[in-house]
Amino acid sequence: MLLKASHPLPLLSPTSSEASPPPPASLRLALSLPKVQTRRGRVVAASGGHVITGVVFEPFEELKHSELCLVPTAPDQSLARQKYADDSEAAINLQINVEYNASYVYHAMFAYFDRDNVALKGLAKFFKESSEEERGHAQKLMEYQNKRGGKVKLLPIISPLTEFDHPEKGDALHAMELALSIEKLTNEKLLSLHKVAQKCNDAQMSDFIETEFLGEQVEAIKKIAEYVAQLRRVGKGHGVWHFDQMLLDEGAAAA
Numbered sequence: 240m241l242l243k244a245s246h247p248l249p250l251l252s253p254t255s256s257e258a259s260p261p262p263p264a265s266l267r268l269a270l271s272l273p274k275v276q277t278r279r280g281r282v283v284a285a286s287g288g289h290v291i292t293g294v295v296f297e298p299f300e301e302l303k304h305s306e307l308c309l310v311p312t313a314p315d316q317s318l319a320r321q322k323y324a325d326d327s328e329a330a331i332n333l334q335i336n337v338e339y340n341a342s343y344v345y346h347a348m349f350a351y352f353d354r355d356n357v358a359l360k361g362l363a364k365f366f367k368e369s370s371e372e373e374r375g376h377a378q379k380l381m382e383y384q385n386k387r388g389g390k391v392k393l394l395p396i397i398s399p400l401t402e403f404d405h406p407e408k409g410d411a412l413h414a415m416e417l418a419l420s421i422e423k424l425t426n427e428k429l430l431s432l433h434k435v436a437q438k439c440n441d442a443q444m445s446d447f448i449e450t451e452f453l454g455e456q457v458e459a460i461k462k463i464a465e466y467v468a469q470l471r472r473v474g475k476g477h478g479v480w481h482f483d484q485m486l487l488d489e490g491a492a493a494a
């Protein structure tokens with residue numbers, strides 16, 4: 240209703256003065272002031288050479304010519320969407336896919352370390368939680384996509400490895416090195432997503448990625464890098480069992 244007003248400020252319209260009740264004293268003062276032409280061609284009331292702001296409701300004029308007044312009526316269009324570029328929407332969908340792929344690989348690692356003939360329960364627990372965490376990231380991005388008025392498009396997930404043993408490194412170190420690669424790759428993808436937000440001048444999206452993802456990603460890389468370093472020290476045998484117990488204890492402490 241407001242956007243369809245024929246005049247930005249009907250109270251100040253000379254044509255409406257007959258039908259309307261007399262304006263309050265403060266407005267009568269404003270109405271009696273001389274008018275000046277601004278550089279942008281708008282007429283505002285002035286007093287003693289000083290422009291009085293707030294007398295002319297400029298936002299109404301701007302709304303008339305802005306996309307703000309274009310509220311979509313098609314049922315398949317978002318009502319909330321504003322300044323959200325198609326490139327940003329597509330990039331968010333790609334990042335959802337990256338997170339799901341990471342989640343899938345970690346889930347495969349959980350299944351491997353949980354086998355009865357592998358039985359490294361600390362690693363199984365760690366990768367199960369990692370898988371859930373990556374799915375949580377995908378969920379957060381999906382909610383963000385909807386918040387901005389985009390549409391979530393789920394892309395195919397690559398089938399992960401099922402065997403993680405390695406003749407020289409053993410399974411624990413091999414899996415943890417893979418995890419470190421995945422986290423670094425995810426970080427690169429997040430930085431690319433951030434670049435898209437910046438290219439589109441989307442300050443809110445940049446802030447979202449920085450606040451919700453970039454810091455946590457750097458923390459994850461540091462943590463897994465330390466696990467890789469520790470597994471390189473302990474070798475493939477008995478030391479791996481101790482490392483696995485440490486992961487179990489860390490879980491217990493966190494709980």
Ligand SMILES: [Fe+2]
Pocket residue numbers: 338341372373376425
């Ligand atoms: Fe993630």
Ligand SMILES: [Fe+2]
Pocket residue numbers: 341373422425459
């Ligand atoms: Fe991660």
